[in-house]
Amino acid sequence: MATRGRPRTFDRTQALDRALMAFWRNGFEANSMNDLVEAMGINSPSIYAAFGSKEALFAEAVQHYETAYAHSLLRALNATVDAASGIEAMFNAAVELFTRSDTPGGCFMVSSVASNAPQSQEMAQTLLCLRQQRSQQISERLSGDIRNGRLRNDTPVQELSDLCAVLLQGLAQAARDGLEKERLTNLARHAGKLLSAWEIDRNIP
Numbered sequence: 662m663a664t665r666g667r668p669r670t671f672d673r674t675q676a677l678d679r680a681l682m683a684f685w686r687n688g689f690e691a692n693s694m695n696d697l698v699e700a701m702g703i704n705s706p707s708i709y710a711a712f713g714s715k716e717a718l719f720a721e722a723v724q725h726y727e728t729a730y731a732h733s734l735l736r737a738l739n740a741t742v743d744a745a746s747g748i749e750a751m752f753n754a755a756v757e758l759f760t761r762s763d764t765p766g767g768c769f770m771v772s773s774v775a776s777n778a779p780q781s782q783e784m785a786q787t788l789l790c791l792r793q794q795r796s797q798q799i800s801e802r803l804s805g806d807i808r809n810g811r812l813r814n815d816t817p818v819q820e821l822s823d824l825c826a827v828l829l830q831g832l833a834q835a836a837r838d839g840l841e842k843e844r845l846t847n848l849a850r851h852a853g854k855l856l857s858a859w860e861i862d863r864n865i866p
Contacts, residue, residue, distance in 0.1 A: 673711060676701045678729070681722040685772055686765040689719055720784060726769045727791065733758060734829075735798055744806040745860060748799065748825060749853030755829055756845045759836035767837030771830050796826040803856075816859040824855065 683692050683700035694705050694715060701708065712718040737754035741747040759767050770792060800822040806812040828848075836845055 671701075671703050671707065674725075676703055676708075676711070677718075677721055677725050680718055681725055681769065682765065684719055684722050685726075685769045688773065689715075716781065716784065720787070723770075723773070723787065723791070730758060730764075731768070731770070734795070738798060738802055743811050744799075744802045745853040745856045747802055747853075748855065749849060751799075751825075752829070752832065752849035752852040753846065755832055756836070756842065756849050759833050760842045760845065765837075766839075768830070768833030771833040772837065792826075792830075795829060796822045799825050811861060812856065813859045813861060816856070821855060825852065828852065 679701045680697060683697060687696070692700075692715075694708070697708060697715070697718070698705050703711075708718065712721060733754045734751050737750040738747045741750050755768075758764075765772070770788065773788060796819075800818050803812060803816060803818045803821060807814060807816055807818070832845060832848060835848075
């Protein structure tokens with residue numbers, strides 16, 4: 662009588678998180694399957710059975726990063742009373758994320774572009790869309806403040822949103838390069854002031 666195969670005995674989310682850290686630290690190409698086996702603590706047949714391929718594992722790691730780590734930026738952006746304080750809160754959340762002691766530092770999305778992400782057109786498009794998503798999220802926050810009378814109608818929404826997104830990428834690289842957290846926090850404090858020229862003083866009758 663044939664015996665049934667062993668059930669999977671590893672924690673899939675934990676294994677995925679370990680794969681994310683390996684990709685975050687060394688990039689896609691620099692991580693061999695042997696490296697991933699060591700990082701994840703499971704054998705290669707189990708990796709292929711659970712994730713399909715190295716490319717598919719990387720794709721899941723990207724989504725895991727967005728939901729388990731980077732989503733803190735969006736929460737911070739939308740948790741305040743206005744866009745200016747939301748942007749400052751988002752930058753502060755970014756500093757916290759980019760300087761965490763339990764990660765390789767910086768932003769995984771920025772690092773993945775600089776360290777040889779998979780070259781498939783589908784993955785390149787996914788990474789591009791995710792990078793552009795941050796600008797879109799900021800744009801929606803600014804547009805909401807225009808509708809609510811907190812920002813002037815002539816506020817250059819797209820330009821300011823793109824500027825914030827670019828500054829976040831620069832902040833991530835600075836953190837990865839080892840810039841002190843205090844200096845990064847000082848930069849974040851100025852981020853909310855980017856909107857000052859278009860803010861409406863609601864105390865003026």
